[in-house]
Amino acid sequence: MGLLSFIKEAGEKLFGGNAAQAAQSSAQAAASSAAELNAKAGAAIKTYIEKQNLGLTNLAVTFDGASGKVVLAGNAPSQEAAEKAGLSAGNVASVTSVENGLQFPAGAASQYHDVVRGDTLSAIAKKYYGDANKYPVIFAANKPMLSDPDKIYPGQKLRIPPL
Numbered sequence: 001m002g003l004l005s006f007i008k009e010a011g012e013k014l015f016g017g018n019a020a021q022a023a024q025s026s027a028q029a030a031a032s033s034a035a036e037l038n039a040k041a042g043a044a045i046k047t048y049i050e051k052q053n054l055g056l057t058n059l060a061v062t063f064d065g066a067s068g069k070v071v072l073a074g075n076a077p078s079q080e081a082a083e084k085a086g087l088s089a090g091n092v093a094s095v096t097s098v099e100n101g102l103q104f105p106a107g108a109a110s111q112y113h114d115v116v117r118g119d120t121l122s123a124i125a126k127k128y129y130g131d132a133n134k135y136p137v138i139f140a141a142n143k144p145m146l147s148d149p150d151k152i153y154p155g156q157k158l159r160i161p162p163l
Contacts, residue, residue, distance in 0.1 A: 002107065003099050003100075005096065005097050005100070006027075028061040029073075030100055034065065034066075035114070037065060038062070038063050038064060038065050039063075041063040041065060041094070042061045042062050042070070043061070045061050045063060045070060045089050045092055045095070046059060046060075046061040047118065048088060048089075049061065049072075049085050049088045049089060051149035052084060052085070052088050052144050052145070053144070054076065054077075054081040054084055054088075055076070055081055056074055056075065056076050056077075056081065056085060057074060058073075058074040058075055059072070059073075059074040059076045059085075060072070060073040060074055061073075063095075063131075065073070065139055067096065067097070068094055068095055068096030068097065069095075069096065069097045069098070070089045070090070070092075070095050070097070070098045070099070070101065071098075071099045071101065072086060072089060072098065072099070072100050072101055072102050073101045073102065074082045074084060074102055074103070074155065075102065075103050075104070076102045076103065076104040077104070077105075078104055078105065078107060079104050079105070079106075079107040079108075079109070079110070080107075080110075080161065081102075081104065082100060082102040082103075082104045083100075083110050083159050084141075084142070084145070084159065085100070085102055086098045086100035086102070087142070087145060087157055087158070087159055088145055090157055091145060091156055091157060108162045109161075109162070110141070110159050110160055110161045110162065111128065111160040111162075112157055112158065112159060112160065113127075113128070113157070113160050114156075114157055115138070115152050115153060115154055115155065115156040115157070115158060116154055117154045119152060119154075120150075120152075121135035121138050121139055121149050121152065122135045123148075124138055124158065124160070125137065125138055128160045129163060134163070135149060136149070137161065137163065138158060138159075138160060138161075141158075141159045141160070141161040142158050142159055146158075
């Protein structure tokens with residue numbers, strides 16, 4: 001699917017700042033402890049993705065704390081599920097990019113939107129669809145990462161599905 005970039009400081013706080021910082025300074029840490037911290041962070045991200053109930057199989061998640069990169073592998077039942085998995089991983093604090101290698105059946109490609117200050121789902125729907133009342137489409141496409149259409153934050157990346 002490609003490589004998506006994210007804002008490192010934005011997102012869910014899955015692992016403590018100390019663990020993330022320790023993983024990021026892997027050049028200064030012993031190789032085995034850095035690898036251990038990266039494995040723990042990868043496991044936390046995998047658990048977070050699995051809680052989204054996207055129907056993924058054989059999910060493998062690796063995290064490199066030095067670069068903030070997550071790599072996903074496995075199978076998804078649809079392109080939508082694969083895209084949501086990538087967004088779930090990327091919208092985690094300390095993640096700067098996601099290489100989404102999930103395999104899925106062919107379908108229409110989605111777009112992505114980086115939320116900026118002042119954005120609303122209605123304004124985003126107006127931008128992409130020409131109709132602010134289509135915001136529920138964007139909200140539904142980003143469930144369960146979004147729990148309320150009024151709770152989006154700057155730095156978050158949203159999936160904009162084709163109509």
